[in-house]
Amino acid sequence: MGKKNIYWKGFEELNEQSEIVKNLENNEFVEKLPVGNSEGEKNHNRRDFLKYAGFSTAAAALVGCEGPVIKSVPYVVQPEQIIPGVANYYASTIYDGHDFASVLVKTREGRPIKIEPNKTATNARVQASVLSMYDSARLKNPMKLGIDTDWETIDADIISKLNKVSDNGGKIAILSSTIISPTTEKLISEFSAKYRNVKHIQMDAVSSHGMLEANLASFGVRALPTYHFDKADVIVGFDADFLGTWVSPTEFNQQYAVGRQVKDVKNPKISKHIQVESGMSLTGSNADNRILVKPSAMGEAIAYLYGKLVGGSASTKGLTDKARKALDKTATSLSVAKGKSLVVSGSNNPAEQMLVNGINNALGNYGSTIDFGSAYLNRAGSDEDVADLVAEMKSGSVDALIVMGTNPAYSHAAKTAFTEAMSKVATKISLAYAKDETTALCDFIAPVHHSLESWGDVQARRGIITMIQPTIQPLFDTRQKEVSLMLWAGSSSTDMYETMQSVWKNTAFPLQSKYASFSSFWNASLHDGGVIVGGGSTASYSGNASAAFRNISKSASSELEISFFEPVSIGNGQYSNNPWLQEMPDPVTRTSWGNYLAVPVSFDGHNKMIGLNGLEDGDMVELKVGGKTVTVPVIKQFGQMPGTVSLALGYGRTVSGPAGLNVGVDINDCITVNNGYAQYYNNSASLSAKV
Numbered sequence: 001m002g003k004k005n006i007y008w009k010g011f012e013e014l015n016e017q018s019e020i021v022k023n024l025e026n027n028e029f030v031e032k033l034p035v036g037n038s039e040g041e042k043n044h045n046r047r048d049f050l051k052y053a054g055f056s057t058a059a060a061a062l063v064g065c066e067g068p069v070i071k072s073v074p075y076v077v078q079p080e081q082i083i084p085g086v087a088n089y090y091a092s093t094i095y096d097g098h099d100f101a102s103v104l105v106k107t108r109e110g111r112p113i114k115i116e117p118n119k120t121a122t123n124a125r126v127q128a129s130v131l132s133m134y135d136s137a138r139l140k141n142p143m144k145l146g147i148d149t150d151w152e153t154i155d156a157d158i159i160s161k162l163n164k165v166s167d168n169g170g171k172i173a174i175l176s177s178t179i180i181s182p183t184t185e186k187l188i189s190e191f192s193a194k195y196r197n198v199k200h201i202q203m204d205a206v207s208s209h210g211m212l213e214a215n216l217a218s219f220g221v222r223a224l225p226t227y228h229f230d231k232a233d234v235i236v237g238f239d240a241d242f243l244g245t246w247v248s249p250t251e252f253n254q255q256y257a258v259g260r261q262v263k264d265v266k267n268p269k270i271s272k273h274i275q276v277e278s279g280m281s282l283t284g285s286n287a288d289n290r291i292l293v294k295p296s297a298m299g300e301a302i303a304y305l306y307g308k309l310v311g312g313s314a315s316t317k318g319l320t321d322k323a324r325k326a327l328d329k330t331a332t333s334l335s336v337a338k339g340k341s342l343v344v345s346g347s348n349n350p351a352e353q354m355l356v357n358g359i360n361n362a363l364g365n366y367g368s369t370i371d372f373g374s375a376y377l378n379r380a381g382s383d384e385d386v387a388d389l390v391a392e393m394k395s396g397s398v399d400a401l402i403v404m405g406t407n408p409a410y411s412h413a414a415k416t417a418f419t420e421a422m423s424k425v426a427t428k429i430s431l432a433y434a435k436d437e438t439t440a441l442c443d444f445i446a447p448v449h450h451s452l453e454s455w456g457d458v459q460a461r462r463g464i465i466t467m468i469q470p471t472i473q474p475l476f477d478t479r480q481k482e483v484s485l486m487l488w489a490g491s492s493s494t495d496m497y498e499t500m501q502s503v504w505k506n507t508a509f510p511l512q513s514k515y516a517s518f519s520s521f522w523n524a525s526l527h528d529g530g531v532i533v534g535g536g537s538t539a540s541y542s543g544n545a546s547a548a549f550r551n552i553s554k555s556a557s558s559e560l561e562i563s564f565f566e567p568v569s570i571g572n573g574q575y576s577n578n579p580w581l582q583e584m585p586d587p588v589t590r591t592s593w594g595n596y597l598a599v600p601v602s603f604d605g606h607n608k609m610i611g612l613n614g615l616e617d618g619d620m621v622e623l624k625v626g627g628k629t630v631t632v633p634v635i636k637q638f639g640q641m642p643g644t645v646s647l648a649l650g651y652g653r654t655v656s657g658p659a660g661l662n663v664g665v666d667i668n669d670c671i672t673v674n675n676g677y678a679q680y681y682n683n684s685a686s687l688s689a690k691v
Contacts, residue, residue: 089106094126096574101120101121131579132578169197180378190485235274290639293319294643305343334363359545373538386412387673412668429446448480453475455500564667564680577656621688645687
């Protein structure tokens with residue numbers, strides 16, 4: 001095989017389709033952009049394409065390059081810290097309930113224009129958050145029953161209704177994304193004390209419930225430990241895309257790169273990585289070896305490895321002979337690397353995660369490559385708590401619901417049941433940044449600031465608290481969610497800056513000894529972007545993983561299974577209205593602007609790539625999953641296991657800004673719920689003929 005066949009970038013180049021190869025050599029983009037001028041000529045650039053796609057930004061004349069000429073009046077008294085043309089940087093934090101990053105915000109003339117990392121790395125979502133702030137489709141003012149109103153009106157109505165619920169002994173539920181702000185937690189506690197019968201429930205757009213519950217059972221700690229991929233000689237991942245979306249990929253990427261570098265030329269050595277999965281993930285594409293296992297048999301694969309390393313047995317009918325042999329070799333590699341190995345899993349089944357904990361404990365990885373002392377706190381959602389909330393709403397026992405930073409009417413696995421139950425709640429309040437499927441069901445909408453317009457604090461890991469500080473005046477008539485909670489609770493102060501200082505003075509300041517005065521401590525923390533206050537204690541393993549064998553997922557005998565995954569671009573729909581992220585190609589499939597069904601491929605006798613059922617890239621098929629039928633385009637995917645297909649979450653939004661509206665298909669309601677937890681695959685998939 002010559003070099004021409006070695007360095008191919010896609011099926012077309014491999015199959016030497018000359019016209020496509022010629023176009024690739026001469027043009028970055030093979031197809032012309034689907035936009036034209038008034039005369040029908042297609043001669044626009046990609047910046048124009050994003051505008052035609054329906055996204056515009058607030059204050060466009062200030063940040064764009066095609067706005068009208070504006071005659072500006074110079075400063076009468078120029079602010080000392082602003083020099084025209086010279087950038088200022090502010091240490092802050094980006095956290096919206098999903099992604100976390102300690103950042104430096106680059107500003108010009110008081111407007112943020114770029115995000116830079118502050119000691120830790122950032123990802124595409126964090127970088128694109130600047131554009132989301134200028135989004136003209138974001139919520140601009142309070143709304144009541146779908147009609148614009150003012151804060152005085154909405155506050156009076158909400159306080160009246162909440163007082164009535166409290167006076168009658170009714171229940172108020174707060175449903176939020178994971179809250180990791182010490183100040184916000186305090187304010188929720190004060191709000192709960194004011195109205196007494198208040199329950200706070202947290203949910204994540206993609207659930208980590210299984211890991212959290214398993215760690216609670218094994219260690220007595222409902223948190224995710226810190227993983228040190230740079231200290232591991234052997235890494236085994238069970239459907240955990242830790243380089244793409246799992247837990248903290250920006251940090252794991254840096255660690256992984258360290259372990260994959262050759263440090264001693266005379267004695268070259270790098271970490272060994274084995275990935276067990278059905279579809280090709282970003283992490284799997286970097287692995288030394290991939291073991292193909294159907295989604296429904298992933299629990300059997302974990303149990304099989306547990307049996308080899310610890311003892312015990314479970315059914316392995318879902319595993320191929322090739323997979324068993326590969327897992328045997330994996331067990332041998334892990335045994336040699338005791339104390340310097342790492343096994344992780346993306347399963348949301350608590351029993352399977354308990355087996356993973358047992359494997360890591362038997363290998364001596366806790367205290368070496370895994371540490372609870374600086375545990376991650378950015379995932380706290382509970383599938384069981386959300387299910388209980390749905391049941392309570394359905395029974396009519398919830399009188400008021402406050403939704404903050406989450407969109408269960410779209411992302412929840414049982415969203416139909418959720419929306420039906422939500423209709424039985426008398427008062428529904430949304431504290432949201434943009435319109436979504438959940439705000440559309442609420443009576444009151446109290447729009448919130450963007451992170452770059454806010455004060456706040458974040459404790460994403462034990463021992464480290466970072467700050468959020470505003471880098472621009474609020475662009476619209478919005479308000480921080482914390483201020484709304486303070487107002488509705490009747491707090492004496494509604495100043496978030498002063499409230500933060502009060503919380504830090506009583507919590508973070510006593511945990512350090514470097515600064516004698518609080519003002520010095522506060523100013524230094526504000527300058528650096530955060531403070532280290534010391535981690536927690538290391539947890540001890542006391543789990544009985546062998547009891548989990550009977551609760552692992554059972555392999556199916558269906559002809560076709562489908563797995564659902566979170567794309568690195570838009571998450572589970574949280575960032576779907578950001579055209580930068582919609583435009584960003586998926587690192588594996590290189591597709592954008594929608595989700596594509598990844599189907600397995602095979603070779604014919606002439607070395608030609610053939611997709612499942614003869615499908616080709618771009619073919620439209622009818623996909624039936626769990627009683628739902630969607631029409632979706634196909635892409636042939638190397639590394640996709642025969643008998644399986646994969647499809648990204650996060651698309652098919654029905655209430656969104658123009659860039660995210662009706663792009664791709666929504667598949668969230670095909671996520672099954674098994675024993676109270678969301679299961680991100682379905683074994684009842686089928687494909688019909690081409691459409």
